Amino acid sequence: MKWNPVVLIALLAPSDVFALLRFPCAQLVVDRLDPLVSPGQEPSPHLHQIVGGSSFNTTMDPAKDMPKESSCTTCQFSEDFSNYWTAVLYFKARNGTYKRVPQRQNAGFDGVKGGMTVYYMQDGLYNFQQTSKVTAFQPGFRMFVGDLNARTEEEASRFRQLTYTCLQNIGTRDPQITYFPKEPCPAGIMVALRFPTCWDGKNLDSPDHMEHISYPESGTFESGGPCPASHPVRMPQVFYEVVWETAQFNNKDDWPEDGSQPFVWSFGDGTGYANHGDYLFGWQGDALQRAMDAPCYVNCTTLKTQDIPAMNACAVKRKVTEDIDGWVNELPGGHQVK
Template sequence: MKWTSTVALALLAPANALLRFPCAQLVIDRLDPLVTPGMAPSPHLHQIVGGNSFNVTMAPSKDMPTESTCTTCQVCLDFSNYWTAILYFKAKNGTYKRVPQKQNVGFDGVQGGMTVYYMQDGLYNFQQTSKVTAFKPGFRMYIGDVNARTKEQAERFRQLTFTCLQDMNTRDPQTLEFPTQPCPAGIMTAVRFPTCWDGKNLDSPDHMSHMAYPEYGTFESGGPCPASHPVRMPQLFYEVIWETKQFNNKADWPSDGTQPFVWSFGDGTGYANHGDYVFGWKDDSLQRAMDSPCYQNCPTLQTQNAAAMNACKKDRVVREEVDAWVNELPGGHMPEYIKKRWD
């Protein structure tokens, strides 16, 4: 799929823009309209936030801002959909329990979901002076490898990390694998997407190759985009905080010293951390926001309160148990190396 308009590469005057906002949970469902469109159920369970036009197909021609009647995100003009896999705890008796999500500091009252960032420069760069080109209608992308089970495989994707939260302000150290000790304030997963676009394709067969990482370094370090992907786009970044408090009793953990958490598709290493994105901002509101001088809270964007965010819901398409203890992960995922851990 091509974007046929001319890509404007001219630099404009610097504008300090970094957007950070919460999105409540829209639905937990076994759907993945990006990787497995039209399949219900999809192979594994996801947690989805954003516009309520989310569905099993999500055709590229879909006008998400028009078809959505609400969004779970704080920014009223953002009808995009953001989703990740679900985290589970595996008990010694072999049963599983979904780990709930909680919001970041400062977003009290917002139910589950995640925190979303759009940045011109790195998170701790208060100047935010780099010019970026906002995503276009029909744009979508994926990052990560659902089949990754080694550190070497995970290192192909920069900055998909875990943080063991000692308190809600902890941000380091970050690891590529699941924490190996109980985390007092929960486990935070970070999903940072590539930031260099080829300027032509709104998607690609693998949902990744139309995007690239900087030629060297990272987005935060200001590394240049490669010639094949010359258009610098915002850093899209998710933070998901998993409330592990009820699972932090070390006596409930495996006696062999390994950790008990597993992704909804059966990965017990954490290396297969991944995320999906389908753009759905109304009109040119994201570009206008990125061109405006604002840090975290942008006065040019209308926002809604937690009650309105929480009220935006979507009925599950795939009817299955997602909250009680279950004998197997939805979709039947249970790799041999995980089963043997409990033998």
């Protein structure tokens, strides 16, 4: 089945949908910082692309009020000062040099500078009703999904729906696979990251940034099944879509001589199985809970919005000085592809 979320959402009557937010966030910065997994390290082990609130920094002290610390956000909803980030995609040419792959926004968000599309849902995207009651994240909440050491399908299988789509056009959404596409993709590669939807109700974080959250004990990866007793609180489904503009690298004469696919994550994964993402909650006041309790339907009258120029204007300077735009002989941090 192929579907375009813009069209799909438009076909759903508002009376049938209670809360489904889908919005763009422009690029805030591309930098070698990771305040969740490597707090205080400057530089962090590998390069990331970050969107959201301008308070993003090396440590991100959970005791601080992110909305008050931020002067702007790159996201469409101007009450959202959360930070969302992933690793960066690179192309490895036949001659062994690397080039960072640029990003573009989804269909319908033309003019937004790079970044990603973010979803918050009461139920998963394939659920047409969106009627589950969810509890918004609390100040200081943060989470991680994925395993940057995974290199096989089996190792990646504990995480549900961290996927890739080889875009035939910007509206392509299927098939979704868990490894890098093996053939050139005419319109780029879309990376999708879906976070677990159940919380233990006590801890805003955990040592691995995952123990305090869980998938439903049955049903789909989204929120079709009940939460386990250990994690009884149902949270919104957080979902990222990142579109990497790989078409400029589709000449197979530049691909490895053995014909294998040429894309690698900034930490050296050449399989795609180590797809992962980070999330730091930073909505202002009760804005997210209000949205989840209201008949918000992509656009949300209970939330404040900002225009594209304001989103694009929000940015922070890179902390780590290194070449992230030109052809380089090694990945930032010196990672080897494996």
